[in-house]
Amino acid sequence: MHGDRVTLTDRLGGAISDTARHDAVSDTAGDAVRYETDGPVGRLTLNRPGQRNSFTDELLRSLLRAVERAVSDDTVRVLLLTGSGSAFSVGGDLNEFAAGKFRPEGVPITASVERLRRFMHASELLRRSDKVTIAAVNGACAGAGFSIAAACDIRVASTDAVFRTSFLDAGLSGDFGGTWLLTRLLGEARARELYLLNDKITAERAQNIGLVSWTEAPERFGVRVSVLAASLAGKAPIALQAIKRNFNDLPIDFADACDLEARRQIECAYTADAVEAARAFLQKRQPVYVGG
Numbered sequence: 001m002h003g004d005r006v007t008l009t010d011r012l013g014g015a016i017s018d019t020a021r022h023d024a025v026s027d028t029a030g031d032a033v034r035y036e037t038d039g040p041v042g043r044l045t046l047n048r049p050g051q052r053n054s055f056t057d058e059l060l061r062s063l064l065r066a067v068e069r070a071v072s073d074d075t076v077r078v079l080l081l082t083g084s085g086s087a088f089s090v091g092g093d094l095n096e097f098a099a100g101k102f103r104p105e106g107v108p109i110t111a112s113v114e115r116l117r118r119f120m121h122a123s124e125l126l127r128r129s130d131k132v133t134i135a136a137v138n139g140a141c142a143g144a145g146f147s148i149a150a151a152c153d154i155r156v157a158s159t160d161a162v163f164r165t166s167f168l169d170a171g172l173s174g175d176f177g178g179t180w181l182l183t184r185l186l187g188e189a190r191a192r193e194l195y196l197l198n199d200k201i202t203a204e205r206a207q208n209i210g211l212v213s214w215t216e217a218p219e220r221f222g223v224r225v226s227v228l229a230a231s232l233a234g235k236a237p238i239a240l241q242a243i244k245r246n247f248n249d250l251p252i253d254f255a256d257a258c259d260l261e262a263r264r265q266i267e268c269a270y271t272a273d274a275v276e277a278a279r280a281f282l283q284k285r286q287p288v289y290v291g292g
Helices: 008-012 057-071 094-098 109-128 144-150 178-186 188-197 203-208 218-233 237-248 254-269 272-282
Strands: 025-027 033-038 041-046 078-083 087-089 132-137 140-142 154-158 162-164
Touching (some): 057 109, 078 218, 087 144, 109 144, 132 144, 144 178, 162 203, 237 272, 254 272
Parallel strands (some): 132 154, 140 162
Antiparallel strands (some): 025 033, 033 041
């Protein structure tokens, strides 16, 4: 990928309209993660397909750098996260665990905690940034991969996808915010069930319990994901950002939430995009947003 120029339209099946088509910028951010952009849509791809995108220190460093770059990119409004090959991510690399690389000799436990906590900042950025984040779960999604998918605003899945928390059977308790995130996504009882029973969750069941918004057959998954990303990226930018900020402010007192909603609603109403949206609706045409 070094120096290559590609388009997300080509990668995702041509679903982004010709008027929105631009050459994507590719940056490997280390070989383990690819970051590409196509106008307002960014894409992060975990890139260890031979190891089912399992997490090593190299991949986690690359992921954090790529997420930091993506969330600071003012041209990007929607950020896709997916995996290369047949998996989204199966979580930590068990070969490295078995070799003791996650408990290096002579390194105090506090240093290992600090290292992991730095890597976990990727989950915080995906959840707290102003970008709308989409986990496009194309296959197996387990462990820390599951937690990172849960940090995104929206999850969609191929019918080939399988979810599993995996931590307990690996002798671990969990990381990347999974217990906090799944409790808020699914409720405490369901989150405890997923962690303690460690059952495999099919894509169909994931949709039934509200973990993913929809599922699609593998051969159509990329196209449908690109349509979703392009559709969201085409919304009024200030309103899109304000909606995510409303959710990011939770949980707060209801009255405080109403204060923030009122302020952001009026700020959006004062934009040219709000006027354009109303005119386009009345004129039965697509709006043209300017971000102001």
